Amino acid sequence: MPKIDLSINLCNIKLANPTILASGILGTTKALLKRVVENGVGAVTIKSVSTEPREGHKNPTVITFEGGMLNAVGYSNPGVDAAAIEFASIEDVGAPVIASVIGTQKEDFVQVINRLSKSKFSAIEIPLSCPHTPGFGMLAEQGTPQATFDITSAVRKVTKLPLFVKISPNIPEICTVAKAAEDAGADAITAVNSMGPGMVINIEAQKPVLSFKVGGVTGDALRPIAIRCVYDIYKAVKIPIIGVGGISTGRHAIEMIMAGASAIGIGTGIYYRGIDVFKKVCEEMTQWMQENGFYSINSIVGIAHD
Amino acid sequence: MIEQPIMVRIFDITKESPGVKTLFFKSKLNFEPGQFIMVWIPLLDEKPFTISYFQEELAGISVLKKGLFTNALHNMKKGDKLGIRGPYGRGFSIPKTLNSCVVGGGIGMASLATLTERLGNVTIVQGTKTASEIIYRERFKNMNICTEDGSIGFKGTTVDLFAELLKKQSFQRVYACGPEKMMYRIFELCNSRYIECEVSLDRYIKCGFGVCGQCDCSGQRICIDGPVFPSNELSNMKDFGKTLILKNGKRAYC
Numbered sequence: 081m082p083k084i085d086l087s088i089n090l091c092n093i094k095l096a097n098p099t100i101l102a103s104g105i106l107g108t109t110k111a112l113l114k115r116v117v118e119n120g121v122g123a124v125t126i127k128s129v130s131t132e133p134r135e136g137h138k139n140p141t142v143i144t145f146e147g148g149m150l151n152a153v154g155y156s157n158p159g160v161d162a163a164a165i166e167f168a169s170i171e172d173v174g175a176p177v178i179a180s181v182i183g184t185q186k187e188d189f190v191q192v193i194n195r196l197s198k199s200k201f202s203a204i205e206i207p208l209s210c211p212h213t214p215g216f217g218m219l220a221e222q223g224t225p226q227a228t229f230d231i232t233s234a235v236r237k238v239t240k241l242p243l244f245v246k247i248s249p250n251i252p253e254i255c256t257v258a259k260a261a262e263d264a265g266a267d268a269i270t271a272v273n274s275m276g277p278g279m280v281i282n283i284e285a286q287k288p289v290l291s292f293k294v295g296g297v298t299g300d301a302l303r304p305i306a307i308r309c310v311y312d313i314y315k316a317v318k319i320p321i322i323g324v325g326g327i328s329t330g331r332h333a334i335e336m337i338m339a340g341a342s343a344i345g346i347g348t349g350i351y352y353r354g355i356d357v358f359k360k361v362c363e364e365m366t367q368w369m370q371e372n373g374f375y376s377i378n379s380i381v382g383i384a385h386d
Numbered sequence: 387m388i389e390q391p392i393m394v395r396i397f398d399i400t401k402e403s404p405g406v407k408t409l410f411f412k413s414k415l416n417f418e419p420g421q422f423i424m425v426w427i428p429l430l431d432e433k434p435f436t437i438s439y440f441q442e443e444l445a446g447i448s449v450l451k452k453g454l455f456t457n458a459l460h461n462m463k464k465g466d467k468l469g470i471r472g473p474y475g476r477g478f479s480i481p482k483t484l485n486s487c488v489v490g491g492g493i494g495m496a497s498l499a500t501l502t503e504r505l506g507n508v509t510i511v512q513g514t515k516t517a518s519e520i521i522y523r524e525r526f527k528n529m530n531i532c533t534e535d536g537s538i539g540f541k542g543t544t545v546d547l548f549a550e551l552l553k554k555q556s557f558q559r560v561y562a563c564g565p566e567k568m569m570y571r572i573f574e575l576c577n578s579r580y581i582e583c584e585v586s587l588d589r590y591i592k593c594g595f596g597v598c599g600q601c602d603c604s605g606q607r608i609c610i611d612g613p614v615f616p617s618n619e620l621s622n623m624k625d626f627g628k629t630l631i632l633k634n635g636k637r638a639y640c
Contacts, residue, residue: 104598105597105598105599106597106598106599106607107599108598108599108600108602108631108635109599109602109605109631111602111604111605111625112599112602112605112607114605115605127599127635133634133635133636134634135633135634136633136634138430138431138432139424139426139431139432139433139592140391140424140426140432141592141593141598142389142592142593142594142595142597142598143389143390144388144389144390144595145388145390146388149597151593151598153592153598156600156633156634156635157634157635158632158634158635158636158637159634159636162635162636162637166637280390282390282391282393282428282469284392284393284467285391285393285426285428285467285469287428287429289390289391289426289469291429291431291432347597348597350596350597351595351596351597354596355596
């Protein structure tokens with residue numbers, strides 16, 4: 081029987097398996113990234129970096145509910161100068177590292193990418209789709225087809241690294257946005273960011289629980305929406321898709337790959353199953369592939385399509 | 387488990403020192419010494435606190451007045467409501483029969499209080515800057531007290547007093563909570579004498595359940611891998627005693 085191979089080639093980056101640590105989860109320090117790699121991840125994403133340090137929103141910033149997680153962290157990060165120090169010699173991490181870069185205008189993205197250029201990141205991701213931080217993403221209309229095209233084009237000019245554009249599930253014209261990113265030179269689409277925003281009210285306190293009142297919804301509730309988005313985007317673009325949203329088991333991962341994803345992001349899965357969720361997902365994928373006669377990830381990508 | 391605050395009413399308030407109040411509330415938490423809860427004041431903020439009193443259906447948090455949030459807690463009255471979620475994290479290990487010592491610096495004593503009760507026969511060291519800051523004097527009658535200004539007890543820090551005690555006796559296990567520099571020195575003293583040591587670390591905490599990465603200390607998440615760490619793990623944590631991560635993710639010296 082042929083050996084099952086989980087390794088993939090994503091935009092010329094070699095990953096030992098298709099799992100990627102999604103941005104905003106545990107990506108604060110090099111030590112934590114290393115720890116995630118020890119737990120079997122294929123690639124990791126750092127917590128998004130802006131030009132200046134940001135405190136983010138006050139607590140509570142992350143809560144859970146029956147269907148998943150709700151967060152409004154608000155892009156807290158030490159700013160690019162401190163991040164360049166934290167993530168210097170990033171190759172020590174032991175797996176490809178993706179730099180998530182944010183900005184309030186396209187010049188900010190360029191500045192952050194230039195400042196990080198001495199570190200050996202494997203790719204750049206620009207999330208143009210955060211639903212809960214004023215000045216960024218959806219709250220700054222960075223997720224429209226035109227803005228996505230403009231920012232992606234500006235970033236494309238200053239980096240030769242593979243460029244991933246992370247898009248929102250909240251817009252009906254999601255394929256138009258993905259196409260705009262592709263036309264502007266993106267190498268892959270990361271789909272999707274958190275949805276909503278949503279709100280949880282504590283009825284005894286009679287107040288919303290998150291300090292920012294609303295937050296992005298992730299986890300189980302997001303999964304069917306993410307699957308549909310990836311399915312639609314797969315038909316609209318030629319570049320690979322990193323499918324993110326509610327994946328915490330091998331079956332979820334296979335489902336996402338069948339919808340058209342070449343790799344899969346995991347974030348909230350750490351809440352559901354612990355920091356070794358990556359190892360667990362890979363083991364479950366391997367077992368499923370064994371039972372169903374698939375030997376490579378590539379042979380599963382997009383097979384749910386007609 | 388759904389990670390959301392549950393509202394509880396303040397059942398009683400006691401004054402531990404001019405700067406420290408204990409707020410009691412009724413709750414059936416499944417709490418182990420060393421764990422913490424997140425305390426929420428709607429529209430203001432949410433911060434981690436250890437449970438410093440744990441009796442049947444009654445729990446208490448001892449709060450040092452320090453900033454905006456703890457000030458708001460100090461201004462609360464009986465019957466006011468607080469949000470709590472948790473308990474979170476790994477607490478102290480409690481072996482059946484060991485000759486142990488707890489070392490509390492300042493409000494760090496609050497983290498050791500329920501452990502001290504659980505251990506029973508234990509040597510207690512508590513140190514503060516001055517006499518009025520000593521807490522739980524009625525609760526733990528046999529404490530070895532020290533103050534930096536010498537206004538009561540031994541004149542010096544908890545590290546000085548602990549080193550003095552070690553001249554006369556040894557311990558099989560030492561538990562420490564207080565400023566990180568202090569805990570680091572206690573850890574070093576213990577290492578040099580082959581004494582097992584456990585310390586409870588303090589970092590800025592956001593989620594409390596291990597996903598956000600805010601409370602990292604050398605790849606360990608304080609909220610879920612800790613907050614209590616034993617010597618063998620501390621030895622591999624380069625940030626321990628040196629740097630911590632601020633709310634914005636910047637590193638700062640302890």
